[in-house]
Amino acid sequence: MQHLKNALGSSVQLPSAAVGRMSLYLRELQRLSDNGVMSLNSAELATLIEVSPAVVRRDLSTIGAIGRRGVGYVTADLIQSIGAVLGSETSWTVALVGVGSLGTALLRYRGLQRQGFHIVAAFDADPRLVGTSICGVPIYAAAEMSKKIGELKPQLAVLAVPAEAATAVASELADAGITGILNFAPATLKLPKEMGVVNVDLASEMQRLAFTVTSGITGGAVPEAENQKK
Template identity: 65%
Template sequence: MPSEPDHETTSDPNSGVNKLPRPAVGRLSLYFRELHRLADQGETHLNSKQLGALVDVSPAVVRRDLSSLGTIGRRGVGYPIDKLTEQIGAVLGSGLQWQVILVGVGSLGDALLRYRGFERLGFRLVAAFDLAPGKIGKQIGGVSIWNAATMTGKLAELSPDLAILAVPVDQAAVVAADLVAAGISGILNFAPTTLRLPGSTAVVNVDLASELQRLAFSVQNR
């Protein structure tokens, strides 16, 4: 397996970004998380073997992902954590401040509102929406819950960039259409259905049951 190159170079972090496949983007997000954790622990450098071990990928894959951003590690030193975090953050858009709303404050939505990890990555939850009378007007994790029936007007006021969708499957398509009409740029969909939206709106579909199936398959075929 190749060793770390003996130099470090950086170039425009956006030079090859548009060509990155989705799995590589997913790995960059994992690298970003681990780099933040290491920085909090006072670490300053790491190499591709160490980073790969943290996210369960090979050093060669790490080097390929990072070289696509114009970054090459330095022999005997590896990658400076602060610079690498900054560069990956720029690629992922975490250097920006994204305004995010949540639709659906059930068990999953409640947990997402209480999660403290969004803010440090540049995602600010500005409002949540639900139809349950017992939830409307309350706050969870400092985020106010509004009546979903008034969502269109509130979105015009807030002008959020992204939305998290945590509604029942039979409501997902209708709510997503309302979000698209309101100008939402991207939707993270937790409803167990695959949303297909106009090209102007990005969507990531996350089916937790399917992920468990993938895990079970991996366990059975170890």
């Protein structure tokens, strides 16, 4: 269970699975808004992310979003409500550590900026990369990381380094003042409890995908009990 705040500043408790769905709702709502869709109902939103309408209504009512009879949900209102809960209305500054293939792809991905996440610096040990930039983001030497983070004061970090380096780099990030890490390294980080960490293990996700395919599960993901279609 995660404790978040809605648009009115009230505390909201959401299961981790619901937080994940909120992110999917927001992505689809922004796409619909770009295409001129002004409103939609729970069934339409449910179809887009392949859950039941009841799950959508429950998720949205938890954050105080109530549909209008005959109209459904106003797209702009939902974007604002979900954005407030997820913190995407706040501008977050981010440091990226590791400018390999994955790190480079993240630097080129503009979806992060749209959600309010701005990479302000990247770090790598390869001297050929130091002093260059990708999509306007400067790349600094890994040895300068603590100093530059102290100067730029990013709030979050993305870790895209080899597993053997992950723990040491994460500890340095924590000591430098980073409050949350998105960890792509296949390693378990041992950090202070107050540090926010989200692990993305691509190999594990591929194993989940393989299980989905071999089990004949539809919908593109291993379903959780609370978001399976009824």
